[in-house]
Amino acid sequence: MNDHRAAKVLLVEDNRVNRLLLARQVAQLGYVVDAVENGVQALEQLRSSPCDLLLMDIEMPEMDGYQLFEQLRLDPNLRDLPVIVTSGLEGVANVVRCIELGAEDYLNKPVNPVLLKARLSASLEKKRLRDELRELVRRFATSEVAEDMESSGFALGGHHVNGTVLFCDIRGFTSLVESQPPEETIELLNTYYTLMFDAINGRGGVVNQMIGDGLMAIFGAPMPLLAHQSCAVRAAVDMIEMVSQFSLEQQAAGKPAIRIGIGIASGEMVAGYTGTQARATYTCIGDTVNVAARMEAHTKQAKRAILIDAATRAELGEEFTIEPLGPVQFKGKSAAVDVFAVVCKAGRLD
Numbered sequence: 001m002n003d004h005r006a007a008k009v010l011l012v013e014d015n016r017v018n019r020l021l022l023a024r025q026v027a028q029l030g031y032v033v034d035a036v037e038n039g040v041q042a043l044e045q046l047r048s049s050p051c052d053l054l055l056m057d058i059e060m061p062e063m064d065g066y067q068l069f070e071q072l073r074l075d076p077n078l079r080d081l082p083v084i085v086t087s088g089l090e091g092v093a094n095v096v097r098c099i100e101l102g103a104e105d106y107l108n109k110p111v112n113p114v115l116l117k118a119r120l121s122a123s124l125e126k127k128r129l130r131d132e133l134r135e136l137v138r139r140f141a142t143s144e145v146a147e148d149m150e151s152s153g154f155a156l157g158g159h160h161v162n163g164t165v166l167f168c169d170i171r172g173f174t175s176l177v178e179s180q181p182p183e184e185t186i187e188l189l190n191t192y193y194t195l196m197f198d199a200i201n202g203r204g205g206v207v208n209q210m211i212g213d214g215l216m217a218i219f220g221a222p223m224p225l226l227a228h229q230s231c232a233v234r235a236a237v238d239m240i241e242m243v244s245q246f247s248l249e250q251q252a253a254g255k256p257a258i259r260i261g262i263g264i265a266s267g268e269m270v271a272g273y274t275g276t277q278a279r280a281t282y283t284c285i286g287d288t289v290n291v292a293a294r295m296e297a298h299t300k301q302a303k304r305a306i307l308i309d310a311a312t313r314a315e316l317g318e319e320f321t322i323e324p325l326g327p328v329q330f331k332g333k334s335a336a337v338d339v340f341a342v343v344c345k346a347g348r349l350d
Contacts, residue, residue, distance in 0.1 A: 163220025
């Protein structure tokens with residue numbers, strides 16, 4: 001909503017004369033106006049046809065303004081909608097109650113046209129800034145992390161979760177970079193990430209780190225996810241198949257094919273925001289994360305595209321073909337880790 005003249009205002013007023021006159025005032029200011037008689041009609045209208053601002057009375061039949069406020073706060077899609085109250089109720093207590101319930105402003109009837117214009121403009125400008133901030137957060141964080149921040153707020157620290165971690169990177173990426181212009185490498189990475197994000201998000205995962213050609217994804221945080229182990233493995237299979245198809249197109253165009261290696265581990269970890277108050281990221285830490293990273297690195301030696309740990313293997317159904325590769329002593333681990341390969345098309349790295 002960059003142009004306030006195109007902003008849509010929903011007017012909620014039970015008095016027919018007041019409704020017609022106030023709607024006319026708002027329309028003369030250049031806004032699009034819809035008008036309803038009470039809170040019940042307002043909720044129906046908002047859920048079927050969103051607006052930019054609610055201009056409402058307090059004393060109404062069926063559902064009054066106070067009750068409407070409560071309903072707005074319960075709906076995640078409506079709780080940030082700016083509301084300006086127009087009321088004939090006298091007394092500071094009524095004003096305070098409306099402000100506490102979330103009103104942007106309180107205008108006494110009869111509404112002063114100059115004051116109405118100023119309040120509408122200011123409220124819509126604040127909404128525009130909030131929308132831009134929300135869009136900015138969602139651009140640099142996943143939608144799940146953005147929703148977690150909106151609902152829970154931001155605070156450094158974490159909490160224990162049970163989830164699955166996936167690491168992936170492009171094999172031979174350094175040599176590939178040396179073989180082509182930087183512009184082609186950037187374009188390749190953008191295409192690669194487009195495919196990987198689609199596969200991971202499509203299975204309920206969240207990509208929380210991108211470093212060069214590598215990425216880390218979490219299944220089961222910040223939002224809980226049923227059967228996160230199988231979701232992660234399905235995503236990995238999708239990733240391998242999508243990269244295989246993309247590589248055929250690359251070769252047909254005379255460009256180098258790419259291959260990826262994926263490591264997956266499941267178990268307890270700590271998920272949350274790490275960094276400082278000035279700069280932070282959402283991530284997971286713990287032994288499960290370390291094992292997943294070691295699995296991904298081991299795909300080079302194992303000559304398999306997807307490697308998983310025993311905790312992930314234990315929760316998989318019959319839809320996957322699993323090849324046990326035996327215990328492997330990873331660097332930094334006191335005990336050997338049982339490694340399994342997920343067999344799929346293009347699943348070897350020979």
